Amino acid sequence: MKDSLAERLDPYNYTSGRWLRRDALERESRLIRFDFDALCRLVIELCPGANSIASYDKKEGGFNRVFIFHTDNAKCIVARLPFPLAGPSRLTTNSEVATIQYLQAKTSIPIPKILDWSDDASTAIGSEYIIMEHAPGIPLHQKWLTMDVGDRIRCIEAIYQKLKEIVDLEFPAYGSLYFANTPYITASNLALGQEFCIGPHCGAIYWDCNVGQPRYYHKSNPNQGPWPEFAAYCDGLIDTGISKIPPAGALPQRPRYQGSITTHYELLEYGRAVAKKMAKDPRIQNAATPIIFHPDLHKRNIFVSEADPTVITAIIDWQSTSIEPAFWHADEVPDFAQPISDPSCEDQIEPKSEACAKAFDICTQFLVPKLSVPRSMEEALFRPFRYCYRTWEDGAVAFREELIQTSRCWKELGLAESCPFPLPSPDEYAVHRKDYKLFEAAHQLRHSLSSLLNTASDGWVPLEDWEATETAHRETFRGMRQQILGNEDPDDDEPIRDEADLREIWPFDLE
Template sequence: MSPSSESNIFIYADFDLEAVCRRASTLRQGISCTCDPGQRPASGSFNWAIFILFEDGIQWVFRSPHPRTFMPLDVGVKLLASEAATLRYLKAHSDIPVPEVYDYCASSDNDIKVPFILMSQAPGWPLSKVWVSAGSPLPNLDPSKKAKIMTQLGGITWKLSQLRLDQIGSLYDDDGAFKIEECLWRCYMLRERFLLEGQRGPFTTDADFYESLVSKFLEQAECLRLSHHCFVAPVPSRDDYQSDKQYRQAVDLWNDFVTVGNKIDSADNRLDYIVAGDALRDIVRKFELPTPNPGTFPLCHADLSVNNIYVDDDYNITCIIDWAFTSSVPESMLLSPPSLPQYGDKISPVLHTAFIDGFQAAIPESTEESTVRRYHESLKQGSFHWNLSRLLGLDSIGDYNLFAAVWQSTYGPEKDIGEFFSQQRRSPHYLRLYDEVRKEDRPLWKVERDEEDYFRNKVFKHTIAKKLTLISEWKAKYTADSPRRTRQDMFVASPNLWKWILRFMENWKEMLDADAEVKKRIP
C-alpha cells in the first residue's frame, strides 16, 4: 500500500504497509492480519509505532525510528538494534516481563523500506494513567499502591543485578550470539553528545566508565549547546510552588533573567560547568565501592518512567517497555532508586525505602551474609549515585542542587561550595580557559538585539531582570588588577528569590492601582 493524502499512518515515514502485514502473517504461520491505514501512529521522542491485529485477536506492535533533527536516523537505528538484542537477551536469561521481539531489521534495506522491530503488545495499561506529575489537577495514585509498585521494581532490579556481563557496554546481536559493543547509555547519546568523539566503551572498570562520563560532561560544557542549563540559576521546579500560576510566573522570571546577557551559552556559565566537571572528576576518583560482584556488570534500564511501566488492575507490573539506551553499568548505578514519574524526578524517602525492601526481599536466603551486607551498603548510597548520574548526563532542571548534594555527601558542610568556586575562577588555569571559551560567545550586538526583541513592550520585566543581573554580579566589574570578567561570588537563584520577586511585583501593582484610584478621586 502506498502513502496517500488521506492515510494518517504514513505521517512519519513512507513504508510498505502490505509488506508489514505479510511479514507478520508469515511469522505466525499464515494467520491473517490487518493494519488500519487510517490509524495515526503512536509517537515518542525517538520512535513511532503502529498496531497490527490478527484474526484471532492477538495484536502486535510495529516500531520504527523517527527521522528527528536532534537524533540522526543512523543513531536511532543503532539504538533499535541494541534494544532488540537486549529484549531477546532478557527473554532468554530472565523472567523479567518485557515485550517479545519476533523480528527486526536495523536498516532500510528490506521489503518494508524502513528499519523496524515487530514485537508483542505490552499487556495491562501504562502507569502514567494514574501516577501524575506534581501540580496536575488529576487525582494521584494512593501512596500504598505506589509503594507496591516500588517494591516490585526493587525485585526486578535484583533480577537485573544477576544478569552479569564482563564489560560495560550495550548488547548487540551477532548472528544469533550476543556481544558487547559501545555504550549507548543516555549520557553518551542525548543533548547532541552523539556528536562528541572519544571513548564510549566498552569499559572494563567502573573507574574508566565514570571517567568517560565526566569527559563528556566537560566537552558539552565547552562546545555544545546548554539548552536550559544555567548552573547558578536552576529552572524552577513545580514542587516548590503552591499553585500552577505561581510556578509559571517563576519560570517567566527565570527566562527573563537568563535572557539578559545570553547567560546560558555564555563563557561565564560554561566556566561554572567546567569547574563543576573538574570537581566531579576528583569526586569519582575517590570512590570506594563495596561491589558484590567485582569484575562483572549488571544490565540497567536507562529510561524507567511511568510511561514505560505497565500494570494490571491490581497494580502488579505486567511489562516494562522501551529498553533503548540500555547498557551494563556499575552496580552503584543500577542500585540507585528509580525516577518516577519521569526520569529526572526524585522519589520520596518512603518510596525509596519500599524499593530497597523489594530488592532485599528478592535476595535468596542462601546468599552469603557478606554479599547481602555489600548490597545493603550499596543501596544506602543510592541517592548519591542518583544525583551523580543525573548531573553527569545533564538530565535535570536543577544542576546546582544536584552538585551541592554530591559535594556535601563527599566533603560535608565544612568545605564551602561558594568559596571553592570563587577560588577556582580566580586561578590562572581557569582565567586562561575563560579567555579561550569567551572567544565563542555571541557578539555583544547580537545579544543586545535579541534581548531587545525579547523584552519588547516589557519594560518593567526587563528592568527587574537587569537589576537582578547587576545584584548577582554576573559580569564582575573591570578593575586594574583583574581585567577579566569572571564572577567573584557564588550567587544562586533559589525558589525563595523568585517568590520574593513575585511578592514585590504584586505589591508594586497594588500600589500603582491604589495610586490610580486616588488620582481618580481628585477633582
C-alpha cells in the first residue's frame, strides 16, 4: 500500500499547481530530496502499537509539504517538511518548534503536540521536519458557510480570547524565538528565561531564500537582528532593502519605473533618515511595542469543534512567527473578518460579513488593545516602514511616492523638526507622476488578470486548471494588444500607449 501510494502521490516534487510566471523556477524551489521510507518508519516508531502506514495524504502550501499519515492502529500523524524558500535553513524549523513550546508553556492556546523534530537535514530523513499530532476538530473554513451570524461572532470572540494571551506577553527585543541552547545561534541573542532566547529574525524577507530574489552584501552587511530597540529594527528594514539591489552589470529587464541602482541607494538612505526621525515620535514608539502574533491567521489554520464551532480546538501553522512592532501585526485583517460584497446588491456589504467585521473591530479594541492602538492611528505614520525594504520588488517610484507624501504631510502628522526627504522640483515631479501612473497601471493589470484568470497574484494555478488557464492567458494578452493597437489617438496621460508598454508591465510570462 505504502509503495503504491508513494508512487502515485509523488512525495518529492511539487504537484499541486503551476505558475504563469517563472514556472520552472517556482517548482524547482519546492523540490525536496529526502528518504520517504525513513520518514514512514519514524512515524510508525512514534505511534506505539502501530505496525504500518495504512494510508497518507499529501498537501502542499507555498512553503511546506505536509503529509497526513494514518497508521494501522487508527492514529493520525502530521509530518511537515519545509521548502528551501520557507526561510533560512535550520533557523526556521528551530524557531517554529521553540515558538510553539514557548506558547504552550506561557498560554492556554491549543496547539497540537510535537512528537519529534529536526532542524538538521543530514539525518536519516534527509530533510528538516516537524512531526506532530493531528489537530482535533475540523478546519473553520469547512464550517463557516453553514454557521449563523451569532455563532460566527461567538467564534471570533473565542479566537481573540485566546490570542489575547499572546499579545499580552512582553518581549525586550524584535526577532524570532529559539531554544537557548542552540549551538549555531551565537551572535547577539537575548536570553528569555533559561530555555529560550530571542535571536535572528527567521522571516524570508531577511534571507537569500526567495524565488528569483538573490541577496547582495557588497554595500551592506546582513542585518537580521535581533534588534533591541525600534530604531535598530528600522535599520534592519533599510539594510534588507539595500541587500536586494544587484551590482552594476547584473540588471535584469525591468519596467522603466524600476529606477537605476543609484536611485535605489539614494532613496533608501533618505528612507533611513526619515525612519530614524519618525522612530523618535512617542506615538510611533507606543505603536511599535514588541509583540508576537500568529503570522497567517485565517480559517484554514483555525480548528473548531465539529459539534460546536464556537469552541476553538487548535490553531496551527506557526512557521515564521516573529516578534514585530505592534503596528506590523495590526495591518492584517483575517479572512473571517473581511467584509464582502452582497451578491444581490454590489453596492452593499453582505450582512453576515459586515457583522463579523464589526465583531473583529470590537474584539481587537477590547481584547488586544496593543493592536487596536495602531489600527486607530493615521496610516501615513507607518507607511514608510512598511514599504522601505521592498524598493527593488516594487520599483523605486513606489517608495519615492511614499517619501513624497510623508514629506508633504510631515507637519500635518505632528512630526518634529523637518522631513529629511526634499520634495522634488515641478519638472522632477512631472516625470515621477508619469512613472507612477505606469506603476499603478502595472498593479491594476496584475490584479485584473488574477481576477479574470482566477489565479493567485503570483500566477499560481491549480494543476487541473493549468491548460485552460494558460490558453486563456495567451488569448487575454492578444485581446488587450489588439485593443491598444486599435486606439490610434491615446490620451496624453495614458500610461499604456503601445504594445511595448503592455509587454513591459505584463506580470506573467509571454513566451
